[in-house]
Amino acid sequence: MTHPALQGIALSRRYGGFAALRDVNLSVPAGEIRGLIGPNGAGKSTLIDVLSGRAKQWSGQVLVDGQDIGACSSRARRKLGMARSFQRTSIFPTRTVRDQLELASHWDSGSHVDEVLAQLNLAEFQHQPANELSYGDQRRLDLALALIGRPRVLLLDEPAAGLTMQESLDLAHLLRDLVKRWGITVLLVEHDMDVVFSICDRITVLNLGELLVEGSAQEVRTSPLVISAYLGRNAA
Known part of the structure; x- marks a missing residue:
């Protein structure tokens, strides 16, 4: 039996009386780039935190390739093949690009530092401190750190936060080409709809902590529920 690469079953999380997630079910096949969108407060970051092991006091199941990893720490999930990036870059400003990737590789076998440098177009900057890079290159370094060890599932x-439109699209297509070649499964939270609609195989929409709609880019773009809750009329 073939299991989804990433699966969340009846995921819920509350902050006191506020339900940030309400019985959310998510199933992402291997090799798919899944977009996760919704208005502010929809529960997107909470869902990423639950899946990655950063959240506390949640209920439901998280499975990777059919294995229940709900009781695993974030570090254990990394060893099992799950990696994530954050809205703010997690780079060290004064360390060189290569130093940071080699530091990250200590936690992973088969780290492929040189391959990651080449694939993310960072080889020419490998001996520069991160604070000397442009912001766009810093975002690519952040992605490179998440890709060390070739994770099976990438959150x-x-x-693309803070990038120009062209930088966002360049990063998106670089990401799509890379994950398709490496067979990585991706769950992507992104506010830039041009990025989401151009690279995602399918899109999941959250609203008020619940699953609103799931489908192709065209299905989501034209859904009356999504237009009303999030995209607005101009998106259709």
């Missing part, structure tokens, strides 16, 4: 929380 990306707004990787």
Whole structure:
């Protein structure tokens, strides 16, 4: 039996009387880039935190390739093949690009540092401190750190945040080409709809902590529920 690469079953999380997630079910096949969108407060970051092991006091199941990893720490999930990035870059400003990737590789076998440098177009900057890079190159370094060890499942929380439109699209297509070649499964939280609609195989829409709609880019773009809750009339 073939299991989804990433699966969340009846995921719920509350903050006191507020339900940030309400019985959310998510199933992402291997090799798919799944977009996760919704208005502010929809529960997107909470869902990423639950899946990655950063959240506390949640209920439901998280499975990777059919294995229940709900009781695993974030570090254990990394060893099992799950990696994530954050809205803010997690780089060290004064360390060189290569130093940071080699540091990250200590936690993973088969780290492929040189391959990651080449694939993310960072080889020419490998001996520069991160604070000397442009912001766009810093975002690519952040993505490179998440890709060390070739994770099976990659959770990306707004990787294009702060980039220009062209930089966002360039990063998106670089990401799509890379994950398709490496067979990585991606769950992508992103507010830039041009990025989401151009690279995602399918899109999941959250609203008020619940699953609103799931489908192809065209199905989501034209859904009356999504237009009303999030995209607005101009998106259709």
